[in-house]
Amino acid sequence: MKKFFKFILLLLVLLIAFIGIYYVVNNEKLPEGKQGVEADALATKMLTAINNEAFKNTEVIEWSFRGVHNYKWYKQQERVSVSWDNNWVELFFKSPDKNKVFIDGKEVNKPELIKTATDFFNNDSFWLIAPHKVFDDGVERSIVKHNDKDALMVTYTSGGTTPGDSYLWILDENGFPTDYKMWTKVIPIGGVSATWNDWKTTEAGFKLPTSHKLSLFGMELNMGEVKASNPKADALANTILKAINHEAYKNTNTIEWSFAGSRNYKWDKKNHIVEVSWDTTKVVLHPNNLEKSIVFFNDKKTSSENIETIKRAERLFNNDSFWLVAPHKLFEDGIVRTIENIDGKQALRVTYTTGGSTPGDSYVWTLDENNVPESYLMYLKNRMEKGNTEGAFATWQDWIKTESGALLPTNHSFGNDSKLSMGTVKGYN
Numbered sequence: 001m002k003k004f005f006k007f008i009l010l011l012l013v014l015l016i017a018f019i020g021i022y023y024v025v026n027n028e029k030l031p032e033g034k035q036g037v038e039a040d041a042l043a044t045k046m047l048t049a050i051n052n053e054a055f056k057n058t059e060v061i062e063w064s065f066r067g068v069h070n071y072k073w074y075k076q077q078e079r080v081s082v083s084w085d086n087n088w089v090e091l092f093f094k095s096p097d098k099n100k101v102f103i104d105g106k107e108v109n110k111p112e113l114i115k116t117a118t119d120f121f122n123n124d125s126f127w128l129i130a131p132h133k134v135f136d137d138g139v140e141r142s143i144v145k146h147n148d149k150d151a152l153m154v155t156y157t158s159g160g161t162t163p164g165d166s167y168l169w170i171l172d173e174n175g176f177p178t179d180y181k182m183w184t185k186v187i188p189i190g191g192v193s194a195t196w197n198d199w200k201t202t203e204a205g206f207k208l209p210t211s212h213k214l215s216l217f218g219m220e221l222n223m224g225e226v227k228a229s230n231p232k233a234d235a236l237a238n239t240i241l242k243a244i245n246h247e248a249y250k251n252t253n254t255i256e257w258s259f260a261g262s263r264n265y266k267w268d269k270k271n272h273i274v275e276v277s278w279d280t281t282k283v284v285l286h287p288n289n290l291e292k293s294i295v296f297f298n299d300k301k302t303s304s305e306n307i308e309t310i311k312r313a314e315r316l317f318n319n320d321s322f323w324l325v326a327p328h329k330l331f332e333d334g335i336v337r338t339i340e341n342i343d344g345k346q347a348l349r350v351t352y353t354t355g356g357s358t359p360g361d362s363y364v365w366t367l368d369e370n371n372v373p374e375s376y377l378m379y380l381k382n383r384m385e386k387g388n389t390e391g392a393f394a395t396w397q398d399w400i401k402t403e404s405g406a407l408l409p410t411n412h413s414f415g416n417d418s419k420l421s422m423g424t425v426k427g428y429n
């Protein structure tokens with residue numbers, strides 16, 4: 001028996017020694033950073049990289065944490081459903097008197113489960129959206145040198161479940177987070193790292209992490225089937241498409257129009273071939289294969305390739321067709337749809353995250369009583385970068401029903417009373 005207790009004692013001594021050595025070797029002191037404008041600029045760069053604007057306007061986010069805690073977060077309503085085991089809790093952040101607890105599907109009075117669900121959400125949502133929280137109230141930001149590069153130190157001085165925790169975000173050259181180091185109350189060793197590199201692009205237009213790997217004994221955290229969506233915005237977009245008879249537009253073979261009386265178009269939509277003409281130039285444009293495009297000067301086919309002329313025709317078509325068919329493009333790839341309220345009415349913000357000539361542009365569509373677009377505010381990336389953050393106003397007016405049944409606009413006007421005519425608009429099969 002004595003030998004057994006000696007053996008157990010020896011194991012305890014060895015375990016304590018191992019823990020001590022591990023602590024000494026791996027524990028890192030919290031680095032000191034420099035607060036100020038540069039730190040805030042680095043934090044802003046990170047928010048831009050992760051598309052924080054899309055995150056802020058997202059309606060619903062779903063995920064699970066290590067396959068144990070499940071969440072459906074109605075973000076704009078400030079409400080979340082939390083479930084684990086046979087428990088289900090509805091948390092209303094702004095109206096806690098509405099909180100509800102269910103066990104096995106039956107409502108019960110268990111306030112302790114409300115606190116449990118709140119703690120779960122604070123912890124588990126942090127592992128999902130922490131990069132978006134760098135400008136929350138009670139957050140300090142500073143710049144720290146890490147491997148000779150600027151890294152972002154974020155310290156939570158208040159709020160959450162464990163105020164006082166610090167995280168050092170390691171960013172790539174574009175400001176996108178790849179991992180962080182942690183100094184937290186729940187982990188006794190400072191500087192434990194966790195990866196943030198297994199990202200998924202959501203329907204809402206921004207990325208969310210699907211898993212993390214910690215340096216502490218190789219622990220992994222799975223975030224489950226991560227989703228983010230805007231169902232109300234999508235419903236409004238579908239209402240617009242129905243109002244402008246988008247089904248007929250999809251089946252339209254040919255569309256003709258002009259732009260401000262200076263450029264003329266005949267678009268074989270079915271085969272996506274466009275005749276673009278201006279002055280004495282005509283280009284038979286193949287947008288999907290520019291090498292097949294043909295250039296005519298004074299109605300004579302040229303023998304040279306005229307790449308610059310072809311590219312100009314492509315740019316003109318991208319711009320001028322947008323003024324004709326943009327409302328029909330609400331569900332194209334790379335587009336994020338969100339709801340906004342303008343003068344007490346629902347409006348649809350459409351943001352182009354990829355594609356086109358200027359990815360990053362967004363447009364807020366206002367609708368008439370029939371849900372046909374009547375105007376939009378343009379938030380163009382090149383204007384925003386110059387500090388002009390006000391949306392430029394333009395009408396979408398004088399809609400006609402074409403021969404094919406699709407609705408298309410024939411005129412636009414701007415805040416300075418200038419007009420833009422789309423000429424004689426035709427759509428037929």
